[in-house]
Amino acid sequence: xxxxxxxxxxxxxxxxxxxxxxxxxxxxxxxxxxxxxxxxxxxxxxxxxxxxxxxxxxxxxxxxxxxxxxxxxxxxxxxxxxxxxxxxxxxxxxxxxxxxxxxxxxxxxxxxxxxxxxxxxxxxxxxxxxxxxxx
Amino acid sequence: xxxxxxxxxxxxxxxxxxxxxxxxxxxxxxxxxxxxxxxxxxxxxxxxxxxxxxxxxxxxxxxxxxxxxxxxxxxxxxxxxxxxxxxxxxxxxxxxxxxxxxxxxxxxxxxxxxxxxxxxxxxxxxxxxxxxxxx
Amino acid sequence: xxxxxxxxxxxxxxxxxxxxxxxxxxxxxxxxxxxxxxxxxxxxxxxxxxxxxxxxxxxxxxxxxxxxxxxxxxxxxxxxxxxxxxxxxxxxxxxxxxxxxxxxxxxxxxxxxxxxxxxxxxxxxxxxxxxxxxx
Amino acid sequence: xxxxxxxxxxxxxxxxxxxxxxxxxxxxxxxxxxxxxxxxxxxxxxxxxxxxxxxxxxxxxxxxxxxxxxxxxxxxxxxxxxxxxxxxxxxxxxxxxxxxxxxxxxxxxxxxxxxxxxxxxxxxxxxxxxxxxxx
Numbered sequence: 001x002x003x004x005x006x007x008x009x010x011x012x013x014x015x016x017x018x019x020x021x022x023x024x025x026x027x028x029x030x031x032x033x034x035x036x037x038x039x040x041x042x043x044x045x046x047x048x049x050x051x052x053x054x055x056x057x058x059x060x061x062x063x064x065x066x067x068x069x070x071x072x073x074x075x076x077x078x079x080x081x082x083x084x085x086x087x088x089x090x091x092x093x094x095x096x097x098x099x100x101x102x103x104x105x106x107x108x109x110x111x112x113x114x115x116x117x118x119x120x121x122x123x124x125x126x127x128x129x130x131x132x133x134x135x
Numbered sequence: 136x137x138x139x140x141x142x143x144x145x146x147x148x149x150x151x152x153x154x155x156x157x158x159x160x161x162x163x164x165x166x167x168x169x170x171x172x173x174x175x176x177x178x179x180x181x182x183x184x185x186x187x188x189x190x191x192x193x194x195x196x197x198x199x200x201x202x203x204x205x206x207x208x209x210x211x212x213x214x215x216x217x218x219x220x221x222x223x224x225x226x227x228x229x230x231x232x233x234x235x236x237x238x239x240x241x242x243x244x245x246x247x248x249x250x251x252x253x254x255x256x257x258x259x260x261x262x263x264x265x266x267x268x269x270x
Numbered sequence: 271x272x273x274x275x276x277x278x279x280x281x282x283x284x285x286x287x288x289x290x291x292x293x294x295x296x297x298x299x300x301x302x303x304x305x306x307x308x309x310x311x312x313x314x315x316x317x318x319x320x321x322x323x324x325x326x327x328x329x330x331x332x333x334x335x336x337x338x339x340x341x342x343x344x345x346x347x348x349x350x351x352x353x354x355x356x357x358x359x360x361x362x363x364x365x366x367x368x369x370x371x372x373x374x375x376x377x378x379x380x381x382x383x384x385x386x387x388x389x390x391x392x393x394x395x396x397x398x399x400x401x402x403x404x405x
Numbered sequence: 406x407x408x409x410x411x412x413x414x415x416x417x418x419x420x421x422x423x424x425x426x427x428x429x430x431x432x433x434x435x436x437x438x439x440x441x442x443x444x445x446x447x448x449x450x451x452x453x454x455x456x457x458x459x460x461x462x463x464x465x466x467x468x469x470x471x472x473x474x475x476x477x478x479x480x481x482x483x484x485x486x487x488x489x490x491x492x493x494x495x496x497x498x499x500x501x502x503x504x505x506x507x508x509x510x511x512x513x514x515x516x517x518x519x520x521x522x523x524x525x526x527x528x529x530x531x532x533x534x535x536x537x538x539x540x
Binding site: 361 | 463464466473477478481486488495496500
């Protein structure tokens with residue numbers, strides 16, 4: 001079991017009716033995606049053709065920041081403001097979509113973009129799956 | 136002139152038609168609000184009645200994270216994905232609204248909540264003003 | 271293989287002689303510990319005895335911030351400034367030590383503190399193991 | 406008065422003997438420097454000669470992350486762990502030194518690097534000034 005799942009399992013209060021499995025998956029996906037995007041931005045910077053990867057680097061950095069904030073917000077539970085959770089998840093899904101599309105367009109040429117695109121796709125899906133359960 | 140304004144003034148490329156004055160104001164408001172919320176969470180923790188401030192602390196921490204990510208996304212310019220910018224600004228406005236409301240409800244009792252609520256109000260307004268200019 | 275390990279495996283440039291296994295372990299430990307500490311702070315806030323957990327919450331929040339920054343710095347590779355890497359790792363080890371000690375002192379009473387303390391211990395050790403390999 | 410100064414002025418507990426003026430200056434410098442470095446990384450990405458600015462971009466991103474974490478740690482007060490505060494300030498001073506040196510080396514050519522270098526110098530100095538007051 002991951003530490004994120006253990007932290008949810010040992011939470012001392014009610015989680016307020018949120019889908020625990022999807023919440024766990026979404027926290028883990030956000031944390032993984034934030035790191036992958038940070039690393040992908042740096043890998044792009046190391047490519048000889050860095051000038052052609054400017055947009056990818058920016059989208060990576062944006063996605064890292066939004067995923068990180070989303071993972072943090074989702075790690076706080078009692079008194080969920082469903083409206084805030086929803087808008088944050090929508091921003092995260094939008095960031096992951098933009099970054100996943102951009103990275104996917106380079107994934108034939110850059111393996112790190114392929115790995116990162118997969119993290120973005122998983123995270124986008126996890127955000128949408130969790131949004132779908134919010135009242 | 137603030138460093139944020141100077142960084143925008145010395146930007147070596149076109150900002151893509153975004154309203155420069157509102158962008159500057161929004162970046163500055165996000166950065167200020169993130170710090171105020173981090174400090175307000177800690178001030179609430181120092182209050183004797185901390186048990187009554189749990190929701191305020193959580194909202195402060197959420198707002199700090201979302202404002203910080205928003206300030207970073209807004210600090211990147213070329214190739215703006217207007218859709219991403221809009222969803223991030225909407226999440227930030229929602230976080231600032233929730234935190235501003237919560238802090239305002241304690242502002243008669245806790246001066247730090249009053250100062251923080253003012254930062255949240257300014258930041259929420261700056262986000263809405265900037266969203267209104269996006270195509 | 272984790273996404274962090276895959277990102278290192280697909281890095282398009284030389285990693286500059288850093289111990290790849292310890293680097294991977296340290297990035298993963300930082301990312302995990304940052305999330306665990308964020309969640310533990312929130313779990314502490316949900317405890318009835320929150321007033322007795324103020325120090326734990328603060329140490330959790332500090333540790334989360336320092337681990338997150340460290341995980342990001344370690345995710346950037348070429349042109350390592352060994353001096354910067356070392357000071358950042360030392361700050362992270364200090365934050366993990368402080369938070370691990372604090373959480374461990376509550377781990378008999380709060381399961382989330384036990385889980386978090388274990389993440390802190392692993393991350394502290396991973397930081398020290400990596401520092402030991404820096405020239 | 407800045408919001409950071411107001412938050413310190415309205416803090417409901419003793420600050421534990423830390424030099425309030427230097428603490429305020431250091432928090433403000435960290436927050437400003439984090440934003441300037443985020444913006445400078447993006448400005449460098451927009452330069453035609455981006456391939457020659459890889460190191461500057463990385464140093465900017467590292468410095469932004471470390472300054473942001475430092476600003477957050479310094480915004481929490483009671484129960485200061487002087488050892489943690491010191492190591493974090495030392496990491497921040499190292500990051501600012503590295504980034505200030507790198508940006509200064511381009512400041513004749515890129516105005517944004519000149520502005521950023523000044524923020525880094527101020528923040529490095531503010532960190533050293535604060536460290537000097539810790540017991």
